[in-house]
Amino acid sequence: MKFFRYYLIFLMAFLTVNSCQKEPKDLWKTEIEGQKENITITDISKEYFDSSTSTEAFKQKYPWFQGTVSDADFDLRRKDAEEIKIYKEAISKIDRNKLKNELSELFARVKHYFPQFNSPKVYLFSSSLQMAKDPIFLQPYENFLFIDVTGFMGENNSHYEGMEHYYQTSMNPQNIVPKVSQIIAENLVPADAEHRKFIDMLIYNGKIMLLQDAFLPNFPDYLKINYTPKQYEWATANEANVWNFFVENNLIFSDEARLEGRFIAPAPFSKFYTAIDNESSPQIGIFTGWQICRNFFEKNPDTRMADFLNMNASEIFNQSEYKPKN
Known part of the structure; x- marks a missing residue:
């Protein structure tokens, strides 16, 4: 399986090279018109x-x-x-x-x-x-x-x-x-109670994270997702490996209830049920959904935020053309 084949390669690269994090395009670093509100x-x-x-x-x-x-x-x-x-x-x-x-x-x-x-x-x-x-x-x-x-x-x-x-x-x-x-x-973000496939969970959480990009363009990404810097580095270094695992195990369109607990819910790590679990970043499904939504906006930068939030998961996924590379 590719996930295991490439893991050692990624681990070596991680130890010898500084994090090669994929920087999102500066779609959200816009100047805010008018004065900021004087809150108390x-x-x-x-x-x-x-x-x-x-x-x-x-x-x-x-x-x-x-x-x-x-x-x-x-x-x-x-x-x-x-x-x-x-x-x-x-x-x-x-x-x-x-x-x-x-x-x-x-x-x-x-x-x-x-x-x-x-x-x-x-x-x-x-x-x-x-x-x-x-x-x-x-x-x-x-x-x-x-x-x-x-x-x-x-x-x-x-x-x-x-x-x-x-x-x-x-x-x-x-x-x-x-x-x-x-x-x-x-x-x-509108909740979609009818669709509980894994892709729906990924995109729902990805929408929330995409709003984090829009609301906090000057904050580091690891804080937006409640990661440590090391956890964020693992997630970015293994993005393609994680996606390959999801695809090869037919999880993307699965409605298996346990997937939320394995890859979405708070936990010390994600649960691939492999030897690398303890090394993995938690809630990796949220990270994956985030990258899919980022890809969507890179392909469709003029999309209105309200329209994006009301799109269903399949539309966003298909238009994102998400295919992370090793």
């Missing part, structure tokens, strides 16, 4: 842990923050020394000015492609690690964006002891904006 970032937990702010005053200002927690428990948690310690360490790692500028740039670019987009109100908060694995969520109706700062305390932070390491690799402050961009993109 509110640190809810700063007020939450401030003893000079009464619980009643806090609840009136943020009536949705308490949830179903009783008043007595709410008061106790506001004074919890360990929770205060975690919050202070987490917030100390965030460069607020940098974050504000990058989010302002991100929102401006989203609005450039989607004029109906309204920049959300941004709230920082501490979940005391309870939401660290999934630290960003968007509430579309209120147009609120929440960022849990305990999800970005840095890889191998002592507070993450016991957590799977493959989650930790994207839990650094530099991952905040790409993850925000990903959440926005996921809300813009």
Whole structure:
């Protein structure tokens, strides 16, 4: 099988040559017209842990923050020394000015492609690690964006002891904006519940990643896909090998349910069920779908973004003429 035949060749090249990453064309590095929006970032937990702010005053200002927690428990948690310690360490790692500028740039670019987009109100908060694995969520109706700062305390932070390491690799402050961009993109890409073939999964995730290119043209690719630099290098070096594996094993148009878990879902590595699994990059199906969508735009650079997002997987795949070479 070609996948195995060429692997050693690629491994030798990887060890002796710097990464020969395929640079996408600068389709997205356009100047944004008009001034960027002057967004505000509110640190809810700063007020939450401030003893000079009464619980009643806090609840009136943020009536949705308490949830179903009783008043007595709410008061106790506001004074919890360990929770205060975690919050202070987490917030100390965030460069607020940098974050504000990058989010302002991100929102401006989203609005450039989607004029109906309204920049959300941004709230920082501490979940005391309870939401660290999934630290960003968007509430579309209120147009609120929440960022849990305990999800970005840095890889191998002592507070993450016991957590799977493959989650930790994207839990650094530099991952905040790409993850925000990903959440926005996921809300813009239409879901196709009827088609669950592997190609549908590849293209659906490829659309999200293509939006990452449009929204974050000045960010490195490895951050857009939540990879480490080494993982991104493996994915680019083995792009053709992975594609050959998919083709030779008749996976592209397969509806086998396990393929999502093997190549799309978060994991320490992708599951080819071969000796190289432990060396592989995780979620390689997302990377592959991304390259297919990039190829589509290289072939069809004048396609409107809205039209592209509404195209079905087969159309995009066929028009991409995707055939990575060794």
